[in-house]
Amino acid sequence: MINARNIKSAQENIADTIHNTPILQSVQLSKLCNNHLFLKSEHLQKTGSFKIRGATNKVKQAFKEGAKSITAASSGNHGQAVAYIADKLGVPATIVVPTDANPSKTNAIQAYHGKIEYCGTTSAERIPRAKELAEEQSGIYIPPYDDPYIMAGQGTVGLEILDQVKDIDAVVVPVGGGGLISGILTAIKETNPAVKVYGVEPDSANDTYLSLRNNKMTAIPATKTIADGLRTSQPGDLTFPVLQKYLDDLVLVSEEEIRFAFSFVMERMKQLIEPSSAVAIAAMINGRLPLENKKVITVVSGGNVDIGKIEELIVPTNLE
Numbered sequence: 414m415i416n417a418r419n420i421k422s423a424q425e426n427i428a429d430t431i432h433n434t435p436i437l438q439s440v441q442l443s444k445l446c447n448n449h450l451f452l453k454s455e456h457l458q459k460t461g462s463f464k465i466r467g468a469t470n471k472v473k474q475a476f477k478e479g480a481k482s483i484t485a486a487s488s489g490n491h492g493q494a495v496a497y498i499a500d501k502l503g504v505p506a507t508i509v510v511p512t513d514a515n516p517s518k519t520n521a522i523q524a525y526h527g528k529i530e531y532c533g534t535t536s537a538e539r540i541p542r543a544k545e546l547a548e549e550q551s552g553i554y555i556p557p558y559d560d561p562y563i564m565a566g567q568g569t570v571g572l573e574i575l576d577q578v579k580d581i582d583a584v585v586v587p588v589g590g591g592g593l594i595s596g597i598l599t600a601i602k603e604t605n606p607a608v609k610v611y612g613v614e615p616d617s618a619n620d621t622y623l624s625l626r627n628n629k630m631t632a633i634p635a636t637k638t639i640a641d642g643l644r645t646s647q648p649g650d651l652t653f654p655v656l657q658k659y660l661d662d663l664v665l666v667s668e669e670e671i672r673f674a675f676s677f678v679m680e681r682m683k684q685l686i687e688p689s690s691a692v693a694i695a696a697m698i699n700g701r702l703p704l705e706n707k708k709v710i711t712v713v714s715g716g717n718v719d720i721g722k723i724e725e726l727i728v729p730t731n732l733e
Contacts, residue, residue: 591621
């Protein structure tokens, strides 16, 4: 497992690349959630998501090891981040994406001079292909979440939260493969174990929820959830034990609850966030967690939205 020292080291390693993202607040949203709610705004991060943190930490290490090419498997955000930092270091990158990948994300990958290859619709399909390409190209494969350097890089979100908001009670994090939440869990629980950390998944992409309930890795079929960044088929081999050790609980939200949270943040806060980011806010709006009048951070994991599909995501937010 990674530890807090690994995350501190990652923080130093990536400081010249990433943004220290701001904390946002909304009085209306706090009232709606019956808590003092803060948003850790990784949608304002470089490349539009938290993924640049882990990708920078890992790709820099690969570069030190003499990598001549880089490959990755990604629904979009990880691919953008890997392409960005690989381009900065002058290393060619090939990103394997699902056939239904968000065009805004694939366009960004190509803007960062990453080569695109389409493969299947699940991580179970695209990860083996990315590894195969790395072997063919004598390159290094950069995992989306199940890697110590990736996990430590994502954990820097947790260190920033602890620095930015004092006396917090809880942190709520979207869960896909578990790279983000395993890093945040390690950073927070090894620094201040009194802070609660909760995970949230869409109810149609509940692989981690089932895995925790079954106390073993449990895979699910491909899902069509609008939270496209959370469409993993099972947790990571390295991330899952961290969740088992530290996580306080994991809850589920529906597609309509995700849509409402997405719409509320855009309409009332004027922030464009991904549906994947909205799951944590949805859990708070709908009272899924045992929190009331607490200082709560929800991690807004990304903001790379296909603007052509925004109208499909919007629902009325009139609460009267």
